[in-house]
Amino acid sequence: MKERGYTIPGARDMLKQKGPQLKEKIDVVQSLEKVRSFLLLLRKEVEAAGKAEPE
Numbered sequence: 001m002k003e004r005g006y007t008i009p010g011a012r013d014m015l016k017q018k019g020p021q022l023k024e025k026i027d028v029v030q031s032l033e034k035v036r037s038f039l040l041l042l043r044k045e046v047e048a049a050g051k052a053e054p055e
Contacts, residue, residue, distance in 0.1 A: 006014065015022065
C-alpha cells in the first residue's frame with residue numbers, strides 16, 4: 001500500500017476491481033522467486049564442485 005500511495009479504502013476498492021489479476025501476478029512473481037532461489041543454489045553448488053575438482 002505504501003509503495004503505491006494507496007489509502008486503506010482505496011486499496012480495498014482496487015482489490016475488489018482487480019483482485020483476480022493481482023492474484024495471478026502475485027502467483028507468477030512467487031513462482032519466479034522460487035526459480036531464482038533454485039538457480040542461485042545450483043550456481044553455488046556448481047561453483048563449489050568446480051573448486052573441489054583438481055585441474
